[in-house]
Amino acid sequence: MEHLLAPSILAADFANLERDIHMVNASTADWFHLDVMDGVFVPNISFGMPVIKSIAKHATKPLDVHLMIVDPDRYLTVFADLGANVLTVHAEACTHLHRTLGQIRSLGMKAGVALNPHTPVASLSDVVDEIDLVCLMSVNPGFGGQKFIERTYQKTTDMRNLLDAANSKAHIEIDGGVGVGNWKALVNAGADVLVAGSSTFNAVDPHAAIIEMKGRSR
Ligand code: DX5
Ligand code: ZN
Numbered sequence: 001m002e003h004l005l006a007p008s009i010l011a012a013d014f015a016n017l018e019r020d021i022h023m024v025n026a027s028t029a030d031w032f033h034l035d036v037m038d039g040v041f042v043p044n045i046s047f048g049m050p051v052i053k054s055i056a057k058h059a060t061k062p063l064d065v066h067l068m069i070v071d072p073d074r075y076l077t078v079f080a081d082l083g084a085n086v087l088t089v090h091a092e093a094c095t096h097l098h099r100t101l102g103q104i105r106s107l108g109m110k111a112g113v114a115l116n117p118h119t120p121v122a123s124l125s126d127v128v129d130e131i132d133l134v135c136l137m138s139v140n141p142g143f144g145g146q147k148f149i150e151r152t153y154q155k156t157t158d159m160r161n162l163l164d165a166a167n168s169k170a171h172i173e174i175d176g177g178v179g180v181g182n183w184k185a186l187v188n189a190g191a192d193v194l195v196a197g198s199s200t201f202n203a204v205d206p207h208a209a210i211i212e213m214k215g216r217s218r
Contacts, residue, residue, distance in 0.1 A: 022058065025060045029200070029214070031064040031193070036052075038069040040069070049079075065084040068093075077107060086133055089112070113134055114135035131170045135175050145202075148178065153189045173191070176195070179198070
């Protein structure tokens with residue numbers, strides 16, 4: 001299956017957001033990846049609802065919202081109203097993950113769950129039927145531009161095997177340190193959504209970087 005590319009707006013120029021959004025609209029990238037950080041679950045604060053509202057006005061591709069916040073249940077309806085298509089919560093931030101995922105779906109969004117690098121894939125084995133996307137963190141969340149954790153290849157394959165065994169068609173998204181040097185190995189390991197922040201927006205030619213990470217043969 002063809003993989004999807006989701007440029008992370010965290011690496012965009014926040015003083016030129018409209019320009020950067022139009023760049024992604026006009027590119028062969030598939031989703032907008034939007035990182036919401038609260039300074040509690042992760043040691044950084046990014047952006048929140050007003051910024052996403054402005055992005056949604058210009059974006060012509062699905063919004064893939066990654067919540068790095070404690071107790072995300074408080075805001076599920078808010079992000080649905082903002083136009084999120086995929087809403088991803090962290091397993092480590094949810095006391096009642098099964099219920100949270102059900103609520104995301106009942107609000108009409110795809111239900112995503114993210115795992116920090118230390119969280120085993122097996123922690124999702126009892127909620128596999130409630131999941132539309134698993135986001136495997138390939139860095140410790142909180143910042144763009146970090147070094148990719150190599151263990152993620154094995155974790156991706158393990159996650160794909162777990163999903164296949166349960167007849168799940170859930171996406172596997174890889175988030176952190178993805179670029180032109182490792183995207184192909186990640187797809188081969190079983191990933192089908194790649195988040196690319198720095199490798200998109202810090203590239204000399206972002207369009208070319210996107211085409212490269214979408215695969216030249218297509
Ligand atoms: C990290 C965020 C990522 C980040 C990735 O906490 O979840 O989405 O934007 O940035 P890069 O692609 O630069 O590693
Ligand atoms: Zn992210």
